[in-house]
Amino acid sequence: MNAHEKNALLIAVLAIAASDIWTNNAVAQSNNPAPFTQAQADAGRQSYLTNCASCHNEDLSGKGAPALAGKAFIKSNFGQATVAELYGFIQKSMPYGDSDSLATESYLSIVAFILEANGANPGDQSLTPAASVRVSEIATGDMPAGFLSGAKSK
Numbered sequence: 391m392n393a394h395e396k397n398a399l400l401i402a403v404l405a406i407a408a409s410d411i412w413t414n415n416a417v418a419q420s421n422n423p424a425p426f427t428q429a430q431a432d433a434g435r436q437s438y439l440t441n442c443a444s445c446h447n448e449d450l451s452g453k454g455a456p457a458l459a460g461k462a463f464i465k466s467n468f469g470q471a472t473v474a475e476l477y478g479f480i481q482k483s484m485p486y487g488d489s490d491s492l493a494t495e496s497y498l499s500i501v502a503f504i505l506e507a508n509g510a511n512p513g514d515q516s517l518t519p520a521a522s523v524r525v526s527e528i529a530t531g532d533m534p535a536g537f538l539s540g541a542k543s544k
């Protein structure tokens with residue numbers, strides 16, 4: 391094939407790749423399944439709305455208190471921290487002014503929800519307070535499409 395044909399082929403291949411990325415964007419934010427289940431993240435949604443959203447906003451964008459989702463969150467110390475450390479911080483200091491007031495299961499599910507909001511993919515392993523993976527290894531800060539409406543988990 392000549393150079394023109396090669397270019398045309400290349401453009402066609404790139405166009406297909408781009409449309410694949412577009413449609414798969416909501417599914418594959420990062421490759422590794424994170425150490426939490428979809429059921430935990432779903433339970434965490436309700437706990438988050440009840441216990442955290444008043445200060446961190448329903449879309450996790452922050453409201454007086456810092457944002458808990460997005461590139462800046464993943465670039466912060468929390469991105470470098472392990473999931474266990476994030477869990478530990480939240481359990482020891484949140485809800486602000488009423489720390490350590492929730493059940494372990496609620497804190498775990500809220501952490502799962504926050505991780506999913508940052509693009510981590512649920513797997514078949516339940517989250518425990520000892521999860522040693524770094525937040526930035528499983529979460530990109532890109533919120534999956536449809537996440538806030540709950541569309542992703544249905």
Ligand code: HEC
Pocket residue numbers: 438441442443444445446454455456457458463466468479480484485486487500
């Ligand atoms: C009454 C308001 C309030 C509630 C409710 C609340 N927070 Fe916070 N949160 C804050 C404030 C204020 C800060 C900043 C504290 C600081 O910088 O010392 C914060 C900080 C954080 C941080 C650190 C973020 C960062 O980038 O520094 C995390 C994580 C967090 N909160 C999670 C939660 C979770 C999870 C819940 C629900 C269980 C929750 N918070 C409930 C007010 C709140």
